[in-house]
Amino acid sequence: MSDSVNSTSGGPDRGRRICIVGGGIGGLTAALAFAQRSFDVDVHEQAPALTEVGAGIQITPNGARVLDALGLGAALEGAGIRGQAVEPMDALTGRRVTRFDLSQLDGPPYRFLHRADLIAILADACGAAGVSIHLGSKVDAADMDADLVVGAEGIHSPTRTVLNGTEDPFFTGQVAWRAIVDAPDADPVARIWMAPRRHIVTYPLTGGRMNIVAVQERQQWAGEGWNHTDDAGNLRQAFRDVGAPLSGLLQQVDTVHLWGLFRHPVAQVWAKDRLCILGDAAHPTLPFLAQGANLAIEDAWVLAACCEHDLDAGLVQYQAERQPRVKRAIAAANANARKYHLSGIARTVAHTGLKTIGYVAPNAFLERMDWLYGLDVTE
Numbered sequence: 001m002s003d004s005v006n007s008t009s010g011g012p013d014r015g016r017r018i019c020i021v022g023g024g025i026g027g028l029t030a031a032l033a034f035a036q037r038s039f040d041v042d043v044h045e046q047a048p049a050l051t052e053v054g055a056g057i058q059i060t061p062n063g064a065r066v067l068d069a070l071g072l073g074a075a076l077e078g079a080g081i082r083g084q085a086v087e088p089m090d091a092l093t094g095r096r097v098t099r100f101d102l103s104q105l106d107g108p109p110y111r112f113l114h115r116a117d118l119i120a121i122l123a124d125a126c127g128a129a130g131v132s133i134h135l136g137s138k139v140d141a142a143d144m145d146a147d148l149v150v151g152a153e154g155i156h157s158p159t160r161t162v163l164n165g166t167e168d169p170f171f172t173g174q175v176a177w178r179a180i181v182d183a184p185d186a187d188p189v190a191r192i193w194m195a196p197r198r199h200i201v202t203y204p205l206t207g208g209r210m211n212i213v214a215v216q217e218r219q220q221w222a223g224e225g226w227n228h229t230d231d232a233g234n235l236r237q238a239f240r241d242v243g244a245p246l247s248g249l250l251q252q253v254d255t256v257h258l259w260g261l262f263r264h265p266v267a268q269v270w271a272k273d274r275l276c277i278l279g280d281a282a283h284p285t286l287p288f289l290a291q292g293a294n295l296a297i298e299d300a301w302v303l304a305a306c307c308e309h310d311l312d313a314g315l316v317q318y319q320a321e322r323q324p325r326v327k328r329a330i331a332a333a334n335a336n337a338r339k340y341h342l343s344g345i346a347r348t349v350a351h352t353g354l355k356t357i358g359y360v361a362p363n364a365f366l367e368r369m370d371w372l373y374g375l376d377v378t379e
Contacts, residue, residue, distance in 0.1 A: 056211030098358030
């Protein structure tokens with residue numbers, strides 16, 4: 001990897017030079033997808049190192065198909081844990097409501113990984129494919145000398161602003177904490193611990209760790225972004241009435257980050273002239289469907305595939321293919337936020353319904369999610 005920008009003089013024929021701004025999951029996936037199609041690719045990351053905040057990630061079959069097509073299947077197998085099930089839980093009693101068997105999914109397995117491990121896998125593959133990665137390189141996408149500049153800078157993307165102007169997100173009335181604790185004997189399942197106006201998602205990571213994401217409805221809001229530290233006691237206070245074993249996990253939390261959850265509109269313009277955006281820069285989503293990274297991974301493949309032979313036509317096709325899908329996924333995530341936080345009779349009815357579905361039609365959940373998990377954008 002390079003820590004300074006190389007000269008762009010010479011190089012391949014015009015039309016084959018790609019500059020990607022942002023070295024996160026979406027940016028590196030796009031870099032690899034373009035490089036494997038014989039584009040000359042530079043990635044500019046403003047941070048001094050390719051690091052990710054200490055957090056887990058769920059790679060669902062739709063995202064895994066892209067990573068497999070890029071040749072990363074074996075690396076993912078070594079870095080992650082195969083998820084066996086999703087289990088909705090009653091956080092107050094600690095009892096399981098139902099269980100959805102992930103082993104019945106078609107395609108690649110559902111995996112739990114640490115974000116830093118996925119970033120390392122992508123960065124290594126990019127290096128092997130000839131991608132130039134420039135660290136500590138803060139650039140203006142509009143000023144870059146390339147045939148196509150891809151803005152993959154996340155929710156505060158300057159490239160999105162260039163394409164769409166300034167847009168103000170709105171606070172959802174929810175905040176989220178993220179933490180990792182030791183859990184060497186954890187089952188390979190994702191659990192959704194539901195409580196009135198709150199919920200927690202837990203799943204295991206390699207190294208005997210457990211990823212925790214906790215969400216609470218409240219009027220006081222925290223700033224957007226993952227780097228706001230908070231007192232772990234505030235998390236425990238918000239969930240002080242939950243039962244075991246969740247209460248025991250929360251007692252282990254030492255370092256915790258807090259951020260406010262905001263809704264951003266899906267960008268109206270994804271590409272213009274030689275600029276385009278992908279992932280959170282184009283369509284930030286709330287963390288209630290585990291699809292933020294998976295959608296960015298899909299974007300990256302589709303963008304590279306569409307632009308392989310004709311950049312102008314490809315950019316039009318890219319937005320046309322991706323925009324309806326991400327809107328549906330974001331709507332589904334928003335709906336989950338409401339379902340997880342029910343109270344009173346609505347909560348009782350919903351939990352009874354989940355139990356019934358799990359008993360009478362155990363595959364109904366997977367069938368209902370086939371539109372999301374079943375898509376293969378590499379075909």
